[in-house]
Amino acid sequence: MENSSMVTDFILLGLTDNPQLGVLLFGVLLIVYTVTMLGNLGLVILIRVSPCLHTPMYFFLSNLSLLDVCFSSITIPKTLANLLSKLQAVSFLGCVTQMGLFIIFASAECNLLASMAYDRYTAICHPLLYHVTMSRVHCLLLVAGCYFGGLVNMVSVTASITQLSFCQPRVLPHFFCDIPPLLALACSDPWITQILVVGCGGFTLVTSIVVILVSYISVLMTILGIPSASSKQKAFSTCASHMTAVGLYYGTTMYTYLQPSQRGSQAGNQMVSVFYTMVIPMLNPLIYSLRNQEVKAALWKILKQSP
Numbered sequence: 001m002e003n004s005s006m007v008t009d010f011i012l013l014g015l016t017d018n019p020q021l022g023v024l025l026f027g028v029l030l031i032v033y034t035v036t037m038l039g040n041l042g043l044v045i046l047i048r049v050s051p052c053l054h055t056p057m058y059f060f061l062s063n064l065s066l067l068d069v070c071f072s073s074i075t076i077p078k079t080l081a082n083l084l085s086k087l088q089a090v091s092f093l094g095c096v097t098q099m100g101l102f103i104i105f106a107s108a109e110c111n112l113l114a115s116m117a118y119d120r121y122t123a124i125c126h127p128l129l130y131h132v133t134m135s136r137v138h139c140l141l142l143v144a145g146c147y148f149g150g151l152v153n154m155v156s157v158t159a160s161i162t163q164l165s166f167c168q169p170r171v172l173p174h175f176f177c178d179i180p181p182l183l184a185l186a187c188s189d190p191w192i193t194q195i196l197v198v199g200c201g202g203f204t205l206v207t208s209i210v211v212i213l214v215s216y217i218s219v220l221m222t223i224l225g226i227p228s229a230s231s232k233q234k235a236f237s238t239c240a241s242h243m244t245a246v247g248l249y250y251g252t253t254m255y256t257y258l259q260p261s262q263r264g265s266q267a268g269n270q271m272v273s274v275f276y277t278m279v280i281p282m283l284n285p286l287i288y289s290l291r292n293q294e295v296k297a298a299l300w301k302i303l304k305q306s307p
Contacts, residue, residue: 010095010172010185012088015079015270017154026083029034032282033076039285040065041087043295051300056134057123057238060116061288063143067112068281071105074098075176075277082175095177100158106253107150107204113246114208115142120242121215123296124224153200160193176274180256204253212246235294241288 016022046155047062078098082088090098122133157179167187174181183190185284216239223235252272289295 008168008191009089009091010182012082012090012177013117013173014082014088014175014275016083024230026080027220028082029076029080029278032278033072033080036072036076036278036282037069039282040068043050043285043289044182046298046302049114049302053298056119056139057116057175060112060119060143063146064109064112064116064288065285067105067109067173068284070101070279071109071231074101074105079175088170089176095172095182096158096162099177099179099182101153101155102176103157104147104150107153107200108146109249110204110208111146111149112251113242113249114211115146116242117212117215117246118142120239125221135285149204153204156196156200157193164188164190164193174273175270175283176273176277180257180269203255205250209250215241216237237291245280245284245287248280249276253282257303 014022015025026113043065044062047058051083073099078090108288111129119134123130126133161179161182164186166185166186170185172185181191214222219239223232223239226232226235252275255272256269256276
């Protein structure tokens with residue numbers, strides 16, 4: 001019979017129990033985290049100091065970069081510490097806090113990607129109304145709404161999880177306090193929490209995906225009607241970067257959270273989690289910058305002005 005005594009902390013199994021592999025993973029993740037911080041914070045600074053990038057599109061992009069910084073910082077530092085530690089323990093309060101912050105930033109990123117799609121729709125389909133529709137006040141309200149949606153999801157899910165009782169042994173088969181493996185340790189029936197997770201996550205994902213699809217279908221129809229080949233190429237290039245980021249993020253997120261229960265192998269689920277918590281935040285600055293001529297021009301201008 002399962003021991004359902006009070007659990008005050010959890011033991012994270014982490015990414016590996018092999019010490020030699022742990023050292024290797026530590027080096028790899030440290031590089032990933034460094035590149036993520038430099039890339040995202042560098043992009044935020046570049047947008048801030050370059051007047052030519054003071055537009056709604058880059059305002060949203062700078063907020064996406066800040067979100068990726070937060071997203072990575074709630075998982076990678078703890079994972080790095082655990083890779084070199086013999087006792088990979090986290091308190092119940094620390095676990096719930098990490099999970100709550102993760103829910104806020106993950107939900108906010110979904111909403112922000114939808115806002116970025118709406119921005120492109122307005123810019124391409126209704127250019128004459130663009131600066132009125134996407135005024136600074138409206139942009140600030142959209143970003144605030146992104147975080148508010150994340151806050152609502154966090155309060156709903158974490159409040160339900162704190163009402164559960166958890167079984168001994170308190171081993172969490174993951175490298176951070178994610179929702180599916182945490183629910184797997186519950187002794188009490190977690191069906192209400194599972195419904196909240198699928199409901200809150202599903203609502204956030206479905207509404208943002210609908211906004212993105214409707215926006216880009218309209219954008220595609222407008223682009224196809226543009227007579228200029230260079231204008232078509234510029235519009236497609238901007239939208240392609242965003243759609244790449246959307247596909248990577250939404251694909252892995254839906255695989256992880258839109259399931260009533262944990263499925264698949266532990267290794268497979270961990271690989272997906274590593275991808276969307278660590279790899280995607282590192283790739284986003286590259287995705288949005290490599291084919292973006294305005295960002296390249298702004299960076300080149302800064303470099304030429306430096307002594």
